[in-house]
Amino acid sequence: MVILGHMGQRILVIEDDANIQGYAKTVLENAGFESFVCGTAAEARKIFHSVKFDLLIIDIGLPDGNGLELAKEFNLAAGGDPPFMFLTASSDLKTRLKCFNLGAQDYIPKPFAVEELLARVQAHLKLKQSRDTLARRNYELELRHRARQDLTDMIVHDLKAPLASIKGTLQLAAQYGLISDKDHHNLLTSAGTAAEFMLLMLNDLLDLGQAETACLKPDLAAVQLDELAGKVSELFRGWCRNRGVSLRVVIPPESSRLISDANLLFRILVNLASNALKFSPRGTEVTLEAARTPAGLRVAVCDRGPGIPKEQKPRLFDKYATGDRSQGTGVGLAFCRAAAQALRGDIHVEDRPGGGSVFALDLPQPTKAQNGVGPGPRAR
Ligand SMILES: Nc1ncnc2c1ncn2[C@@H]1O[C@H](COP(=O)(O)OP(=O)(O)O)[C@@H](O)[C@H]1O
Numbered sequence: 001m002v003i004l005g006h007m008g009q010r011i012l013v014i015e016d017d018a019n020i021q022g023y024a025k026t027v028l029e030n031a032g033f034e035s036f037v038c039g040t041a042a043e044a045r046k047i048f049h050s051v052k053f054d055l056l057i058i059d060i061g062l063p064d065g066n067g068l069e070l071a072k073e074f075n076l077a078a079g080g081d082p083p084f085m086f087l088t089a090s091s092d093l094k095t096r097l098k099c100f101n102l103g104a105q106d107y108i109p110k111p112f113a114v115e116e117l118l119a120r121v122q123a124h125l126k127l128k129q130s131r132d133t134l135a136r137r138n139y140e141l142e143l144r145h146r147a148r149q150d151l152t153d154m155i156v157h158d159l160k161a162p163l164a165s166i167k168g169t170l171q172l173a174a175q176y177g178l179i180s181d182k183d184h185h186n187l188l189t190s191a192g193t194a195a196e197f198m199l200l201m202l203n204d205l206l207d208l209g210q211a212e213t214a215c216l217k218p219d220l221a222a223v224q225l226d227e228l229a230g231k232v233s234e235l236f237r238g239w240c241r242n243r244g245v246s247l248r249v250v251i252p253p254e255s256s257r258l259i260s261d262a263n264l265l266f267r268i269l270v271n272l273a274s275n276a277l278k279f280s281p282r283g284t285e286v287t288l289e290a291a292r293t294p295a296g297l298r299v300a301v302c303d304r305g306p307g308i309p310k311e312q313k314p315r316l317f318d319k320y321a322t323g324d325r326s327q328g329t330g331v332g333l334a335f336c337r338a339a340a341q342a343l344r345g346d347i348h349v350e351d352r353p354g355g356g357s358v359f360a361l362d363l364p365q366p367t368k369a370q371n372g373v374g375p376g377p378r379a380r
């Protein structure tokens with residue numbers, strides 16, 4: 001029988017009998033394994049802590065110790081890695097049971113035949129490989145699951161703003177009873193925008209369930225930023241009226257056209273505007289601005305709120321980073337950063353001169369020639 005090991009698989013043989021030591025080394029190396037041998041517990045300690053092994057073969061009787069004690073000391077049973085087996089001249093049941101009770105995968109009675117040693121080594125290395133593959137797959141699945149959960153959390157979080165908008169609109173309608181036709185029309189439009197936005201996100205949520213990988217995939221097309229900003233402002237109309245704050249859109253025509261993902265951009269703006277308005281004192285104004293930059297376009301949301309404390313800034317865009325738990329969950333800005341990165345852009349916060357914060361989203365833009373044509377905001 002010819003059994004070939006994988007080069008690079010390392011086996012440590014701890015055995016004091018020089019004949020068995022040499023025999024095992026030759027057999028293992030001929031089969032393609034990298035083998036290390038030592039004859040005492042002291043040598044074993046040194047080598048075990050400096051090399052990563054795939055399998056250990058340990059003699060029970062050692063001149064300066066006991067193989068069973070050594071396995072305990074190396075804590076081999078805890079993770080089952082690396083697998084280990086004992087070599088023993090004793091054939092009594094008690095000793096063999098002791099080996100297994102210690103977590104050993106196997107024992108080899110001395111004297112042993114080449115074929116038997118190799119067959120056992122091979123079987124345990126195969127098992128180890130399967131275990132390692134399973135652990136790796138499990139880890140990858142866990143990462144994928146977490147990424148999917150993150151995106152799900154973000155979508156569920158972003159459903160709050162339009163729902164609050166619809167609720168505010170209904171409250172206004174009920175509160176005023178008789179409202180003008182124009183107001184009536186505006187309120188209905190704003191509730192319609194909110195509902196449309198919620199539907200888009202519910203579709204994203206469904207898509208996410210079916211998607212092979214969980215990541216934000218931008219769907220690039222020509223976007224009319226002024227129209228998009230107008231929808232954001234519509235979304236918060238009722239909310240602003242109830243809270244005595246205002247949202248003004250300042251987007252010059254030369255900054256109103258870009259290539260981007262309308263849905264992702266809309267969600268970023270809704271998050272930034274919702275934060276800015278939430279932290280705005282009564283009577284103040286939030287502005288949603290845009291300007292061309294050498295690399296592309298900067299969209300900024302500026303408020304007159306309390307600003308971001310210096311110590312909060314480094315982790316502000318991390319998930320669950322929130323100044324005050326009662327103020328929110330800290331999912332919105334994490335989404336904004338992930339979406340900005342998906343759009344190959346960047347987002348940061350600055351102190352606003354005169355008080356408040358500026359959340360600036362920098363987006364790269366293709367050259368003018370590429371940017372000239374294309375449809376308006378697309379429906380998804
Ligand atoms: N415009 C702002 N002014 C002051 N603080 C802000 C502003 N935007 C965000 N923050 C701070 O950042 C935290 C995280 O915001 P965010 O990620 O949007 O959380 P949430 O998803 O709960 O709204 C908030 O709890 C708040 O402390």
Ligand SMILES: [Mg+2]
Pocket residue numbers: 271274275328332333
């Ligand atoms: Mg928020």
